[in-house]
Amino acid sequence: MSQTAPLPASVLEALARYDTPTICNAMEVIAPERRLIGYTTKPLLCPFPDLPPMVGYARTVAIRSVLKSGLPAEEQARRRIEYYEYVGTGFGPRISVIQDIDGADVGYGAFWGEVQSNVHKALGVLGVVTDGSIRDIPQWAPGFQALAGSIGPSHAWVHAESFGGEVRVAGMTVKSDDLVHADRHGAIVIPYELAARLPDACELCGRRETPILEVARSKDFSLEKLKDALKRAAEIH
Secondary structure, three states: OOOOOOOOHHHHHHHOOOOHHHHHHHHHHHOHHHOOOOEOOOOOEOOOOOOOOEEEEEEEEEEEOOOOOOOOHHHHHHHHHHHHHHHHOOOOOEEEEEEEOOHHHOOOOEEEOHHHHHHHHHOOEEEEEEOOEEOOHHHOOOOOEEEEOEEOOOOOOOEEEEEOOOEEEOOEEEOOOOEEEEEOOEEEEEOHHHHOOHHHHHHHHHHHHHHHHHHHOOOOOOHHHHHHHHHHHHOOO
16 A cells, blocks of 8 residues: 555644534535535443544454454454555554444443553544444543444444455445544544645634624624625625
């Protein structure tokens, strides 16, 4: 895999200055056809809501925990190394996006806890977005973000069934190396060709909201002033 990132670090840094809802608003401005796709649509738990937004390239994994891996122990150990090599190489920063494929038993066993959060952080990963479960919250790697389907106590038979393929987490479809933006609200996939345009669109969204918010927060709010603010906001381009 090429070590040359598809986007300048400055673009990722600019995107990280905005929360994920603002990125979604901006996406509606520059790519209205994506209004219904590309982001999480089901609620995820965030034990660390005060962490800043993270922006990185996806490392995709499918896990399961109800069924024990059928591979011999030696093969399991080899695949575990292959998995870490996949997670820890290529352009970064990276975000783990993990789909739990246990169906009705999704979240039965936690892949993520004290060990995996610290190992993945050391490998250059910023955080995880998963519909599976997590645990060991007090021992979690500092600064490592987590969006998860649930919190549970056991890892059961959890193991990586596959990695590097397409996954679907909380309604969001993600491929390996997709650019992902995430914070306490959820996550969104940003097409490479749109990334550099999003910061300006975020600023536009902010400018359009400003007159409305100023009136709404004013002590002398009135319906007439709101109507005027809405008109002024619509004229901002």
